[in-house]
Amino acid sequence: MSAPAPDVHDKIVVSGFRHFFDTADGSVQATDTVDVRIRAGEFVTLVGPSGCGKTTLLKAIAGFIRPTEGTIHCDGNLVRAPGRERGVVFQELAILPWRTVRKNIGHGLEIAGVRRAERAQTVSRLIELTGLVGFEDRYPHELSGGMRQRVAVARTWAADPDVILMDEPFAAVDAMTRLTLQEELARLCAATNKTVFFITHSVDEAVFLGDRVLVMTRRPGRIKAVIEVPRRARGGRNWESFTADPQMQGIAEQVLRLVRAERGAGPANEEKPARAAGATT
């Protein structure tokens, strides 16, 4: 399955990516060969069972780890280190507890040297878009988990990176808030047209949010399927219409089956991989 040549609309090109970790039990293979292409303006979701290596892939794209094999390019440039063109939204512990909401959101702009007046404008706009009005001067510890994630999202969006990488950003939030955040994210993307790479282990979330859903096998993961989700308006997306739409539900079922097939083979992908795998790869 050799990939066609990259073209000018590709934001992220992952080519031949394979990664191994050093652990106390020897070398562990985190992913099998992965090729991914993300085009400008796309919202790509990656779904797979726990431990399949999706976070590893995201970290490599972000520049936090250097791939054992393969290359990653962003806008044609080789990715070697973190940088502001690839923003990251973490699951938790990301926004700084010693800064107010306002200062957290404006942090990227501050680093980039944007003037205060312009900064304030962007920050205000994002506060409105993410529903944080009234909380501008609060500190993170005064906010709920959901609010904190809104701040994290707002911060990354404010910095206007070329690509936004999201590492299961809503996984640590309660179920109800999670649904709200997903809808809000969809609206935010409609208003701002960004390129997003979003990993999750919730199939519904992946299909609800994504234009393209990549399905990863269990560890060591590779992309086993790419499901196109027909373009639909992001602005009005909500869970009621999603659950009522038979086409969407069909796609969700299809993805679920693909993912489920991975889980079926037993505890190998949940337990400590080194021990289960026995011999080192």
Next chain:
Amino acid sequence: MSATAAPTGVRPRPGSELSALALAGLWRMVRWLKILVPFAVLVAVWWAIKASGDFPDNILVSPLQAWRTFVHLVSHGVMAEYASTSLTMIGISALISTSIGVPIGFAVGVNRYAAHSLEGFLRFLQGISGIAWLPLAIIWFGFSHTTTLVIVIYTLIVPIVFNTMIGVRAIPENYVLALRSLGAGRMRLVTDVYLPGALPSIVVGLRLGMGYGWRALIAAEMLVRKGGLGDLIFGARTFGQIDRIIVGMITIGCLYIVVDRLLVQPIENVTIARWGLLRK
């Protein structure tokens, strides 16, 4: 009573506002009493022991006598002189220790190998208290303020470096990664992440250090005999002036509490409590 919240739409009558104020004032008085009463009891017990037992004045003096000595020392400026020497010493030591110790702690903390390497060494130094180095310091610097300063700085710097180090190491990696993905360079990381992140631990280190340091200071002053409250009480020993010793001890205790509560704790409150990082 009228101190409770008035129903909406009804402004409290002037009378009830006064009662509210009176109640608040009463509460404050009660809190002060809670602090003073135990000491009053202590003094009473003290007085009783002295009065009932047959203790000569060179073993124990009465509270009244101690008070008189205190007044005497204060009015003649003696107390001020000794106390200010001690306070100056601890102040200078704190400044120097912090300005040297925090950067070192940082430099070591950011690198896990350096941190692991230095940890055991710092614990070792802590085991050899500053006071144990006194004889050596006396040989090198004689009976001088330099000796005292060296010992107190040593005592203060170890917990400051140690706590700065673990403060830096305890910063969740995500903060650093998140900032790097926002384009932050090394300098930014230090000012925006490492410094504020390590601050709680640094403050704890400072507080601990001040506790050890104050004690080391008194001990050093006792041996060096060049002024300070330690000198006061040790000197008084030679002349059997128990009243002076007791007054000196009480002053030492009170001054430490004042410095800790009025100086260090506010720093803690303003920064850490505000950021919600205090584990109270």
Next chain:
Amino acid sequence: MSVPAAIMRRPAHNALGRLVWRLLPAVPFVLILLAWAIGWAVFHPNKATLPSVGDVLEVVWTRARDGELGTHIFASLWRLLLGAGVGIVTGIIGGFIAGLYRNVSEFLNPLVVFFNAISGIVWLPLMIGWLGIGTALAVFLIWNTVFFIVFQNTVLGVQLVPEVFEQGVRALGGGRFETIRSVILPGALPYILTGIRSGLGFGWRALIAAELVGTPNGLGQMIFAAADYHRSDIIIAGCLIIGAIAIAMDRWLLLPIERRTIERWGLVIDATREDRT
């Protein structure tokens, strides 16, 4: 802009990496020794000011051989045992009483804060008059130091035992004594152990200070007597031994105790770690 090592590289998990990791703590010591030896060879300072590494080693060897070092060490440890022993017992008992009865702890709190501020060596001038110079004085100063630390930690531990646990035992029909025995004592144990560990560290330091002034023997006294004769080789040797014992005591006595009890019961509490330094 290079990525810091802490992010890009993990400590190697192969055998060599592990060995290096184990040896790292020795590096500062080795560096100091090297600097000392080299500095000495280059500058040749006065022996009274700074002895050579060899001098110090020789001191240790000769004194150990003729038993003098052993005498000092045992004398010091014995005093520590006495003072700390009494301090721990009284601290725990006092701490329990104060912890269990709110009025008592509220009443005592200002006093404890105050006496804690003057604990240890500040009592020296007064106590010399009452106890004279010698072991009694040293033991008192150690007791004083250890007591307040253990007391405060015990009170904290007792007060922090979740009420739910106590209620559970009551619901099973347990009385006051049973509650204390099976709930509060084990519940407060992490804090108590931290207090003991901290207290012993402080106590050891206070002991040296006490011995500096007046005991017939002991490591502190050994150092102080050497100062009179400008024997810095003895002083340095003594200091190093003091530090070594402090570490040995903490690592091989206290840490295992802590591990075997509270870590095994999963009761490790983060907040108390601050007391470690």
